[in-house]
Amino acid sequence: MRKSVLESGINCRRSARAAGWRLGALLLTVSLVVAGTGVAAQADYYSGGMPTRSFNYRTEGINDTWVGFYRDGNNRWNTSGARTSIGLNSGAAAWATAGNYSAAWWGLYTPYGIRGINRTFRIQQNARTLARDAGSNLAEWCRGNSVHELGHALSLADNPNTSRVTVMDQGVLASVRFPMAYDIEEVERIY
Numbered sequence: 001m002r003k004s005v006l007e008s009g010i011n012c013r014r015s016a017r018a019a020g021w022r023l024g025a026l027l028l029t030v031s032l033v034v035a036g037t038g039v040a041a042q043a044d045y046y047s048g049g050m051p052t053r054s055f056n057y058r059t060e061g062i063n064d065t066w067v068g069f070y071r072d073g074n075n076r077w078n079t080s081g082a083r084t085s086i087g088l089n090s091g092a093a094a095w096a097t098a099g100n101y102s103a104a105w106w107g108l109y110t111p112y113g114i115r116g117i118n119r120t121f122r123i124q125q126n127a128r129t130l131a132r133d134a135g136s137n138l139a140e141w142c143r144g145n146s147v148h149e150l151g152h153a154l155s156l157a158d159n160p161n162t163s164r165v166t167v168m169d170q171g172v173l174a175s176v177r178f179p180m181a182y183d184i185e186e187v188e189r190i191y
């Protein structure tokens with residue numbers, strides 16, 4: 001089960017670092033393959049993202065508090081200077097939810113379809129692991145985790161090994177919960 005989850009999407013948690021290494025190697029391969037399409041081959045490019053930095057998604061099966069966490073995540077990107085336009089729209093194909101999953105991750109991003117043709121995505125946040133690990137700062141962690149998962153929709157890969165400060169390091173929810181300068185630069189480079 002865990003294995004199939006890892007193969008189908010991007011899981012985001014500190015303890016999953018070994019899996020992250022394998023995934024990172026895979027993503028590097030993918031980014032090299034797509035170099036011919038015009039996006040520079042860098043290890044932090046994630047081909048599972050959306051074809052533009054303007055997109056909507058819907059929320060499903062979550063209460064207003066969780067919807068607010070996603071909305072705050074959108075706003076953190078949209079006001080970051082990365083020139084994104086991310087919104088909630090009940091008619092969108094892409095969707096986001098939250099639940100108490102038995103899996104180890106805080107968040108899981110799963111792309112569907114083909115980039116540039118019919119790409120959509122699903123974001124899941126794990127209320128169980130977030131509540132366990134965030135302590136009294138749960139709301140902020142959920143907002144920061146929204147920013148991180150939306151980073152995948154913006155074609156940013158998990159990036160635990162860079163020396164730059166980035167919201168795409170899976171381990172930094174305790175300290176980084178907004179798009180950082182490096183994240184904004186990368187969105188500008190990709191789009």
Ligand SMILES: [Zn+2]
Pocket residue numbers: 010011012148149152157158170
């Ligand atoms: Zn991630």
